[in-house]
Amino acid sequence: MDAATRTLAITRAALRFCLLRRWAPVEQVPLPDGRRADVLALLPDGGFVILEVKSGARDFLCDQKWADYRAWCDRLFFAVDLDFPQDLLPEDVGLVVADDREPALLRDAPEHRLAPARRRSLLQRHATLAALRLAALTDPAGAAEMRAALRLE
Numbered sequence: 326m327d328a329a330t331r332t333l334a335i336t337r338a339a340l341r342f343c344l345l346r347r348w349a350p351v352e353q354v355p356l357p358d359g360r361r362a363d364v365l366a367l368l369p370d371g372g373f374v375i376l377e378v379k380s381g382a383r384d385f386l387c388d389q390k391w392a393d394y395r396a397w398c399d400r401l402f403f404a405v406d407l408d409f410p411q412d413l414l415p416e417d418v419g420l421v422v423a424d425d426r427e428p429a430l431l432r433d434a435p436e437h438r439l440a441p442a443r444r445r446s447l448l449q450r451h452a453t454l455a456a457l458r459l460a461a462l463t464d465p466a467g468a469a470e471m472r473a474a475l476r477l478e
Contacts, residue, residue, distance in 0.1 A: 331380040331406060338423030339364050339376045339404035342430070348374065351455050356397050357446070360390060365398070367451055372399040373439065376421065379405050385413055397447060400434035 343350035348366040355361050364376040375398040379385045402419035419434025461468035
């Protein structure tokens with residue numbers, strides 16, 4: 326399986342993990358610091374979780390920016406598949422393992438609560454991005470026209 330296919334399967338499992346817990350996940354969320362969270366999920370209590378998808382050891386070792394995601398969530402998880410060498414992952418991050426798109430929680434993530442102002446800002450970002458993506462599914466042509474108009478401004 327190539328890296329792109331593996332990443333897609335792990336991401337789907339991560340989304341399913343969230344949905345099974347009644348979390349509201351959004352993929353590929355741009356963060357204010359320029360990073361992009363693979364999955365940002367809003368919890369029923371108003372908290373936020375980031376799931377960082379890793380397709381293999383090389384992906385993890387080449388991308389050490391994951392620690393920066395702690396500033397944008399209450400809990401941080403890695404989502405990997407069964408072939409991932411789990412001993413590479415730090416112990417202070419949660420761990421979700423995907424087996425053919427089926428998720429299993431192997432380690433819960435420690436909590437580090439966001440400041441209220443950051444939580445409010447993140448909630449606005451999450452809601453806006455989710456609404457825009459939903460609107461684009463309903464009216465793809467209108468969404469394309471809007472993106473084109475915004476690029477011209």
